[in-house]
Amino acid sequence: MIPAQRRDMLLRELRGTGVLSVKELCDILDVSHMTVRRDIMTLEEEGRVRSVPGGVELASQVRSEPSYRDKSRVDVDEKRAMARAAASLVSEGQTVYLDAGTTLGHLVPSLWSVTGLTVITNDITTAASLTDHPDVTLFLIGGQVDRENRSSVGDIAAATIAEFNIDVAFVSTSSWDLGRGSTTPSRAKVAVKRAAMAAASSSVLVAGADKYGAFGTFKVAALTSFASVITDDRLSEASVRAIRDLGVDLEVVTPRGEAVGDTGPAPGAEEAPAPTASA
Numbered sequence: 001m002i003p004a005q006r007r008d009m010l011l012r013e014l015r016g017t018g019v020l021s022v023k024e025l026c027d028i029l030d031v032s033h034m035t036v037r038r039d040i041m042t043l044e045e046e047g048r049v050r051s052v053p054g055g056v057e058l059a060s061q062v063r064s065e066p067s068y069r070d071k072s073r074v075d076v077d078e079k080r081a082m083a084r085a086a087a088s089l090v091s092e093g094q095t096v097y098l099d100a101g102t103t104l105g106h107l108v109p110s111l112w113s114v115t116g117l118t119v120i121t122n123d124i125t126t127a128a129s130l131t132d133h134p135d136v137t138l139f140l141i142g143g144q145v146d147r148e149n150r151s152s153v154g155d156i157a158a159a160t161i162a163e164f165n166i167d168v169a170f171v172s173t174s175s176w177d178l179g180r181g182s183t184t185p186s187r188a189k190v191a192v193k194r195a196a197m198a199a200a201s202s203s204v205l206v207a208g209a210d211k212y213g214a215f216g217t218f219k220v221a222a223l224t225s226f227a228s229v230i231t232d233d234r235l236s237e238a239s240v241r242a243i244r245d246l247g248v249d250l251e252v253v254t255p256r257g258e259a260v261g262d263t264g265p266a267p268g269a270e271e272a273p274a275p276t277a278s279a
Helices: 003-017 022-029 033-045 076-087 107-111 124-130 155-161 187-199 237-245
Strands: 019-021 049-052 055-058 095-098 117-121 136-140 144-146 151-153 166-171 175-177 181-184 200-206 218-221 228-232 250-253
Touching: 003 019, 003 022, 003 033, 003 049, 003 055, 019 022, 022 033, 022 055, 033 049, 033 055, 076 107, 076 200, 076 228, 076 250, 107 124, 117 124, 124 136, 144 187, 151 155, 151 187, 155 187, 166 187, 181 187, 187 200, 187 218, 237 250
Parallel strands: 095 117, 095 166, 117 136, 166 200, 200 228, 228 250
Antiparallel strands: 019 055, 049 055, 144 151, 175 181, 181 218
């Protein structure tokens, strides 16, 4: 198990209990005391956990994000399932915006067979994956480069997006919850995400359940600002009910791409290999 996967497992265990001792984590992860301490230190620097005497507890505020490389290695099945559900909302000839992030990068294989698309993205890896598509008009948004997340951010990127008329904008997030909506620890990302939503006829939040219940310093938008929200089946039943009670059109998918509950099945289209992050 690589460090990013191990830390992801640590976070999953914490979400079930809230707090765990170092000894318990050593047993669960089958690693040494020193390895657990290093993982806790890394996650604490990212603002995702907080050390307590003898152990660690889940932190609710996200102060930074993992790198693109680390994010691309975890929850791949869940990301593919959410991407398939998102791709089912795309029609021939549309103009779509793909926000930066490893989850939305998995839309690329599903979009390959859709004709006449115009794709706008601020994600460098996604743009590279679509460069050889014979029937996509591709726009890579310029601006300040966020090297860790392989994307463009800031006011210049936002101003460029505002020049487009977008049919549907797929928006990613590093944190989301019922009360605060979609949030981010990066101020430079807020303007880009809001510009895409403002330019689009419809906006869809694609957000993994592992990011639910956390919040960043800066608010992007309330959940009710999105036409729909797509997440995976690790979200608790209580959270699903609470979000839907808010009036949000929430689609929950399994790693096999099937919708859960009353949302109907997601497509099971054949996939080409998803794009991978480079160094």
